[in-house]
Amino acid sequence: MPSLYVHVPFCIQKCDYCAFYSHTLKDVPGDLIALYLEGLALEVAGRRKDAPQGVSSLFIGGGTPTVLTAENLERLMILITQNFAFEERAEKTVEGNPGTLTREKITIIRKYGINRFSLGVQAFDDRLLRNVGRFHSAQQARDAVRFLREAGFSNLNLDLMFGLPGQDMISWKTSIEEALAYKPEHLSLYGLMLEEGTPLYDRFREVPENSSLIGGAEIKDEFLRKTISEKDRDLPDDDLQAEMQEWVVKRLENDGYIQYETSNFSLPGFECRHNLGYWRGKDYIGMGPGGVSCLKRVRQKNVEDVRAYYTSLFEGREPLDDDGKEVLSLKDCMAERMILGLRLREGVSFSQFREDFGVDLRDIYGNVLERYQYGDFFEINGDSLCLNSKYSFVANGILKDFV
Numbered sequence: 148m149p150s151l152y153v154h155v156p157f158c159i160q161k162c163d164y165c166a167f168y169s170h171t172l173k174d175v176p177g178d179l180i181a182l183y184l185e186g187l188a189l190e191v192a193g194r195r196k197d198a199p200q201g202v203s204s205l206f207i208g209g210g211t212p213t214v215l216t217a218e219n220l221e222r223l224m225i226l227i228t229q230n231f232a233f234e235e236r237a238e239k240t241v242e243g244n245p246g247t248l249t250r251e252k253i254t255i256i257r258k259y260g261i262n263r264f265s266l267g268v269q270a271f272d273d274r275l276l277r278n279v280g281r282f283h284s285a286q287q288a289r290d291a292v293r294f295l296r297e298a299g300f301s302n303l304n305l306d307l308m309f310g311l312p313g314q315d316m317i318s319w320k321t322s323i324e325e326a327l328a329y330k331p332e333h334l335s336l337y338g339l340m341l342e343e344g345t346p347l348y349d350r351f352r353e354v355p356e357n358s359s360l361i362g363g364a365e366i367k368d369e370f371l372r373k374t375i376s377e378k379d380r381d382l383p384d385d386d387l388q389a390e391m392q393e394w395v396v397k398r399l400e401n402d403g404y405i406q407y408e409t410s411n412f413s414l415p416g417f418e419c420r421h422n423l424g425y426w427r428g429k430d431y432i433g434m435g436p437g438g439v440s441c442l443k444r445v446r447q448k449n450v451e452d453v454r455a456y457y458t459s460l461f462e463g464r465e466p467l468d469d470d471g472k473e474v475l476s477l478k479d480c481m482a483e484r485m486i487l488g489l490r491l492r493e494g495v496s497f498s499q500f501r502e503d504f505g506v507d508l509r510d511i512y513g514n515v516l517e518r519y520q521y522g523d524f525f526e527i528n529g530d531s532l533c534l535n536s537k538y539s540f541v542a543n544g545i546l547k548d549f550v
């Protein structure tokens with residue numbers, strides 16, 4: 148059974164670090180949300196055949212699903228929950244931004260059987276939130292947690308970020324302590340990434356030494372250098388970020404959380420089953436503009452354009468982007484299994500790998516395992532190859548060798 152993801156490509160405003168595909172509401176022409184929902188209804192009708200036995204989990208994300216009006220949110224809920232069959236006790240998640248969440252919307256979400264909510268808090272600190280252009284306040288995040296608990300959500304994820312401009316160890320600890328006070332079942336903790344094309348990237352990018360901006364009039368040169376160094380001080384350096392990570396892993400362990408994936412922590416039994424599916428290499432269907440699907444090694448991505456998405460579906464075509472469908476090579480699938488699987492504490496199962504690909508992973512990746520001193524960077528746990536947890540935060544550097 149595949150999992151199901153639904154992309155809602157709208158946000159109140161764009162956060163300064165965000166490279167995801169979404170439209171800000173103020174730039175959206177009146178008919179765009181209606182077109183999105185009509186397109187989605189057409190896509191649902193066509194995609195049901197891809198999940199004849201139903202779906203194993205649901206994640207409605209974005210963008211910001213809760214930016215929709217209560218009426219449109221209800222249309223979306225009806226569309227998805229009444230057109231797909233779900234595995235018994237399937238995990239069904241909606242994600243949202245505290246600035247767009249009302250009691251009315253939470254009631255609607257609950258009414259359609261959503262049993263997990265993922266809230267984008269990022270920090271319980273208004274100054275830090277402003278520094279990255281978040282739309283909401285810390286108080287709105289507190290209220291949202293309370294509303295969600297009062298509405299009966301007993302599986303709650305809070306997203307928090309480290310490495311934010313202006314963040315120091317004290318503010319990081321303060322946000323984590325407040326998050327823990329709400330006893331969320333799950334915490335996702337991601338480091339800030341400076342993605343090209345985002346306002347934050349422009350704010351903090353390095354000015355090349357031979358830039359024409361530097362080396363002009365002396366006064367200008369000095370001004371720029373001073374400005375850059377002030378900005379650099381504002382962004383936590385690598386050592387501080389490493390310290391933040393080390394501290395939080397121990398702190399969360401003390402409260403009973405398991406770091407089951409490099410950036411994800413949960414109380415026992417509350418691992419995100421939807422994301423586990425991606426990391427374990429299961430099939431998935433992604434709907435909505437920008438949605439990505441991968442079924443039986445065929446990967447396809449929907450076009451990131453609401454009008455083009457709608458028009459394709461209206462004309463009876465699949466709403467694919469220019470790359471169309473790609474049949475992944477066995478080599479690509481194996482590399483992906485290693486890269487995603489080794490981020491998990493459970494690691495990559497030897498027997499599952501052999502069952503899926505017909506070869507022993509040691510025969511394929513023996514050279515990589517040797518390079519990293521087999522037995523130190525990597526451990527064997529029963530039937531699984533695991534990355535030693537002390538290297539989990541430098542995992543990316545190691546994992547790229549599997550490509």
Ligand code: SF4
Binds near residue numbers: 159160162167210
């Ligand atoms: S709310 Fe989420 S999807 Fe929207 S701009 Fe911010 S980070 Fe991106």
